[in-house]
Amino acid sequence: MSARGRRAVRAVLPRRPARLAAVTLVSGLVTAGTLAGATSAVAEEAPRSGGGATATIGGLKTYGDAVVHGADGDRQVSAGLFAMSVEGGGTLQTYCVDIDNPTQKGARYQETPWSGTSLGANAAAGRIHWILRNSYPQVNDLAALAAEAGVPGLTEQDAAAGTQVAIWRYSDGADVEALAPRAERLADYLERSARDTAEPQPSLSLDPPAVSGRPGERLGPVTVHTTADSVTVTPPAAATANGVTVVGTDGKPITSAADGSRIYFDVPGDATAGSASLTVQASTSVPVGRAFVSDSRSQTQILAGSSESTVSATATADWAEQGAIPALSARRNCAKGGLDITAANQGDEPFVFSLMGTEHSVAAGGRQTVLVPLQEDQAYDFTIKGPHGAGSRFEGVLDCATETAESKAVGGESVQTLSEPSPLTVGGGTDTTNLAETGGSGATPLIAGTAIGLVVIGGAVLLLLGRRKNPTTRH
Template sequence: MIRIQERRTAARLSAITAASALATVAALAAAAPAMADDGVQATYKGMASGQTNKVKLTGHGEKDIPAGLMNLQVKGSGAPTLSVYCIDLENPVGQGDNYAEGKWDDTWLGKRADDGGKVKWILLNSYPTKTVDQLKAATGASGLNESEAGAATQAAIWHFSDHADLDPGDKKNDPDVKKVYDWLVQNAKVEPGEGTKFSLSLEKDDLSGKPSDNPGVGPFTVKTTAGGKDITAKIKDAPAGTKLVGKDGKEITAKVGNGDELYVKPPADSKKGEATFEVSGSSSVDVGRVFKGVRNGQSVASQLLILAGSTPVKATADGTAKWATSGALPAFTADEKCDEGGVEITATNKGDEDFTFTLDGKQTVVAKNGGTVKQLVKVAEDQKYDIKIVGPDNKVLKEFTGVVDCKPASTTGGGGTPPTTAPAASPAPSGPELAQTGGNGSNSTLYMTGGAVLLLGGGLVFFVVRRRTAQ
């Protein structure tokens, strides 16, 4: 997965959890899954309380590997604890490591759809989504406890994430763990509809134009799986007189829906300016959110973790519009391209003058009046990068930093298994949990209320996805 760190503080995601009955989850289950790259910021707190089992895996020598439910503590006063499993055995994780949400499609989960879908099935059909008693009845593991259920679930996930098998001949592997592991591996399947679709996003969240553009600077297209008109849109920070309008030029006063186009109308006589607005909506989120290690604001090659619980949330995403009467109006975005082995930079120019920039040693001209240029910057697996876009005056216009981590195993030799001595355990959540999503920096908003929701059957993951930009 490639993690692109954003320098622009205007964008944020917020989420509010609430207690919900199973009927509510069923009603909201139509929201399709995706990943939020600007989502939860959390700290690894070790194995959950009571998760003490270790397993032996084939191909891993004499190592006793701690296996079970782990905890991520969401940052912020009063923030909750997340229940997670490892989906990246060969990379390390340690007490106090920082984590942030990543996108499903930008990890091996999105590239190996069969394995990723089976991991999702395990999360939906094993501990803690299913109780220990339910697993006993399904598998015949009559002596199963919570620690063994967690170990079996983790081992089954590793079977698909890292192709690591529970050693059938090792007597240290608990018989009940083996029973549950075998049942999960044998029955895991890719459920119809278990794809990764957006639930709420802006197709483009950073656009520029001229103040005379009609109906305004845009379009910012709403992308959501929510039915009907259930998305709120409103101006946040903008010069006095700025309006958020539809494609008919009329100010938006009601809720919007999927495919609706939003435009920012600058105030009369404005020659240059900038405005931000937000869209928000509610749906249900369940297992499958991916967490990627970060250090000093940049992604690092570390163990990928995946969420093991579900809850309803409210999500918010921001858009930014800029305008000027004359000159070049360049804009840059960066997209993750694991299949192509790098980061694709897209440059656009809506101004009335051509714009020249230098990227990766190559000078490029972006034509005026809507010209677009794409350039792939090659980045090797596990390699850190710092991509600078330089203007004609040799000043850095935009900068994208991160690390390529597309594969579950480290290629640098610096990987490792979970700690052989389990870190100090923190209290286990009472049931499946999910924190709200939050932005990067001081404009993040965190709220959490209510309890966890058990999900019956196949659920879909709901996330806010925003295109990565940097300033």
């Protein structure tokens, strides 16, 4: 396909809003100092996982060169497969879906639904999934791929570069070409052939991730969704010591479950108000097409291949004899630009809480989802406490848009495009990334510095209705 033809195709793709380079400090309902106190209060609790694989990114594994054509001229980038190491064991291969945002070596990533990434608002996301399933490394017979695409003599570097270039054309609407002729012909074939393909299911998740009820009841169900043959179920020692058990639909204690299994917290009738959590873990191949995001604003990745890898998820339960008994969970909603807070109330009184200065009331036996609007790239960290001291902390970064070449101006200042390697660190570490190897050689140091250095409280909420420690969850 000619460059003009590619521009015509991408003209119909939705334009992403430019990501905000400088994060705005939004007025909240508590001060930073108050929230810091809440942070220390929950630090001893184990964090809750959104479910799936957690991995650390290394560097480019197999790649070639590409050129991005932009309003400011052409720039050369590397295009290909990244390697990621899974916590608990396993390796992943990924392509990136944010060409102008740098990858930070050593960044920690979490498996995430498309709805929590730029793919959620991208009508072409299904075509990216098709490309992943029908190209390298899923099709690792290069001769077969070459015959299908009509590109004889494909090398691994050609295949990786061509696949990445085709993905960028749909993920970013980028006018990008592979420099190697065979890689470029493969990219054209993949772009031309791509068809909508449904989002893959998560490797492991629990639905809902939080439940509530009264002592003497089985709280739940929590349904297991997984691609693994089975998962191990582990209640915390503290809950077991208090007589809380994890049971199946027949009421018998369980230590394993499968896809579709329903799990309950069996709480003794004499239990005082409290909470418990369970963890499920498995070893499985993560489905191709799953998205991975990092709270350090390292560029979003999409899965191209997986070894047998460790995946896990957690769920919590809260109980009380009377009053409101809320179960709280959160999920990024990129289509609406914010964080969805869901509160289910299994108590006998309404659960009243405030978000962004607005009071909300969930009736006894009711359920309500409230959107917390956030700006792109805005970090959030807030805690909601319930009437019996139970509470949930939600922290993360809203990363819903790709960084377009048009967003190179920050606050009226031009951001320098780097042609030489530039070190970026995560959390004060010493690992660095060569930006010329990330798919984003037009780096933005100001963005990176702001992203790593600032902790911004957006719509922070702290309802001080109890003193009990709260679990931490990332979304």
